[in-house]
Amino acid sequence: MIGGALYEGLATTEHAAVEGFQSGKIRIGACHDYGCVGSVAGIYTASMPVFIVRNTTHGNIGYCNLYEGKTSRRLNYGIYDDEVKQRLDRLRDVVAPVLHRAIESAGGIALKPIIRSALNMGDELHSRNTAASHIFTNALFPHLLDQVDTGVDKLKQVLNVLTEDNYFFLRLSMAAAKATADAARDIAGSTIVTAMAMNGRHFAIRVSGLGDEWIVGPEPTVDAKFFDGFSKDDIAWMGGESVITETVGLGGFAQAASFALQDYQGGSPERMIEINLSMYEIVAGENSDYKIPFFRFRGTPTAIDIRKVVATGITPVVDAGLGGKGGGQIGAGLIRVPIECFTRAAEAFQERYGHCN
Numbered sequence: 001m002i003g004g005a006l007y008e009g010l011a012t013t014e015h016a017a018v019e020g021f022q023s024g025k026i027r028i029g030a031c032h033d034y035g036c037v038g039s040v041a042g043i044y045t046a047s048m049p050v051f052i053v054r055n056t057t058h059g060n061i062g063y064c065n066l067y068e069g070k071t072s073r074r075l076n077y078g079i080y081d082d083e084v085k086q087r088l089d090r091l092r093d094v095v096a097p098v099l100h101r102a103i104e105s106a107g108g109i110a111l112k113p114i115i116r117s118a119l120n121m122g123d124e125l126h127s128r129n130t131a132a133s134h135i136f137t138n139a140l141f142p143h144l145l146d147q148v149d150t151g152v153d154k155l156k157q158v159l160n161v162l163t164e165d166n167y168f169f170l171r172l173s174m175a176a177a178k179a180t181a182d183a184a185r186d187i188a189g190s191t192i193v194t195a196m197a198m199n200g201r202h203f204a205i206r207v208s209g210l211g212d213e214w215i216v217g218p219e220p221t222v223d224a225k226f227f228d229g230f231s232k233d234d235i236a237w238m239g240g241e242s243v244i245t246e247t248v249g250l251g252g253f254a255q256a257a258s259f260a261l262q263d264y265q266g267g268s269p270e271r272m273i274e275i276n277l278s279m280y281e282i283v284a285g286e287n288s289d290y291k292i293p294f295f296r297f298r299g300t301p302t303a304i305d306i307r308k309v310v311a312t313g314i315t316p317v318v319d320a321g322l323g324g325k326g327g328g329q330i331g332a333g334l335i336r337v338p339i340e341c342f343t344r345a346a347e348a349f350q351e352r353y354g355h356c357n
Contacts, residue, residue, distance in 0.1 A: 001043055003078075003079070005045075035061055035178065036063045036241075037242065039241075048092065062177070064172065065171065095161050124250060124254040140162075173245055182195075192207065193247055203216075204216045205342070215344050219338070225264070250300065257292045265332035279301040282314050283308070306356070309339070310356075
C-alpha cells in the first residue's frame, strides 16, 4: 500500500504515506468491495489498467489488474523500487493500450472455454496457468497483428509480457472466478461460500446467506516447497484474494488435473488425488463446465457449503505462492483454510436464521 501511494504521487516518503492512511487523506478500500481481486499482496491504484470480465448470464463484472512479470520482485509481493515502477509504467503506458485495442478488435475473449481447455491440458488455474496463458495468447495473436501501426517495439513488449513465463492468465482466471462467485451473493438462507481472502493476519470467508459480512479466522496452515535458502520461518502472510479461484472449483479443487504442480509446490500424484477427492465431501455439487480428465471428466468440486465443512471437519485447500518477510516470493505450497472460519459462520447463520442445517 505504501508502494502504491508512492507510485501515484500521493506521498513522497514511506512515513508520509503511512500518515496519509492514518489521517484518511489517502483513501483506501477492500478489493472485494469494488469487484476486484488482488494476487498475494496485490493492490489497485487509480492509474492501474484492469481487465474487465463480464458474467454474461448475470451481468455482474469482475476486475483484475495486469501481471507484473516473471521476477519475484513485484509490488504484489511487497516490493516497491525503481524497477517495479518501470514495469508498472510499461504495463500502463505500453501494454494495456495495445491489449485494449486487440481485445476490442476480437469482440472480447470468452474465458470459460479457455479455462475448460486448460484443465484438460494440465492447469488448475491458480498455481498453474501454463496452458491457459498460451491459449489466450493464441486467441489474441491475430488481433495483436492488427495493431502493427503502434510499432514493432511496442508489439514486442506486449508479446514479451504475454509469454515471458506462464502466469499471465492467472489474473484473468481470478477475475472470471470473481464474476462467477459474485452472482451467488446475498441469497437468503444459502450456506454457500461466495468469497475467501487473507489480509496478512487472518483468513476470512463470505457466505451467501450472510451477505457481505466477513467471517474471520486465524492464519491458515501450509505445506510448502521453498526456494533455495528459505524455510517456513521466512513466510510472511501477505494476504490476497486469489483464493477466489478455489471458491468456484479451481485451484486446489482441481489439483488432480495438474500433476505437474509437484515440481513447483511439492506433493505427489497420490496425495493430490486424495486431497482433490476429499473436496467433493464439502461442496454442493460438481461443475458442469470445468472437469478433471483423471477423474474420467468428473466436474470439479464446486460451491463450498459451510454445513458440510463443519460436519466433516474437512476444510478447503488452496494452491498458492508464498511471500517472504523481506518481500518477494520464497516458495509455493498447499494452504489449508482454518476450521474456525466455518464454525463461526455456522454460528452467525444460526443467529440470523435460527438454524444451520
